[in-house]
Amino acid sequence: MYIDNATGKRAKPYGATGCEVWQKIGGVAPVSVSDLIQLETMTKSPLDISFEGTQAGLKVWYWMRWINKSGKGTWGAPFNGTIMP
Secondary structure (H helix, E strand, O other), X not given: OOOOOOOOOOOOOOOOOEEEEEEEEOOOOOOOHHHOEEEEEEOOOOOOOOOOHHHOOXXXXXXXXXXXXXXXXXXXXXXXXXXXX
């Protein structure tokens, strides 16, 4: 699920067509977008992500940003978690 940080609403901000979701699995925290791969451009929530069993225990980082017909927004706060078996 995504939330608009500006309003706190559980919906896309006005004018947004979607949300880009970028990911990095394992290693050290990403420092630039070149460290990530683009998973999806979400237009509806939720986004289900599957992992391989061999990835259990690895850290995964996510970066997200809103997009619209005019371009791309700024990156939201990065977040991370650990892949569970």
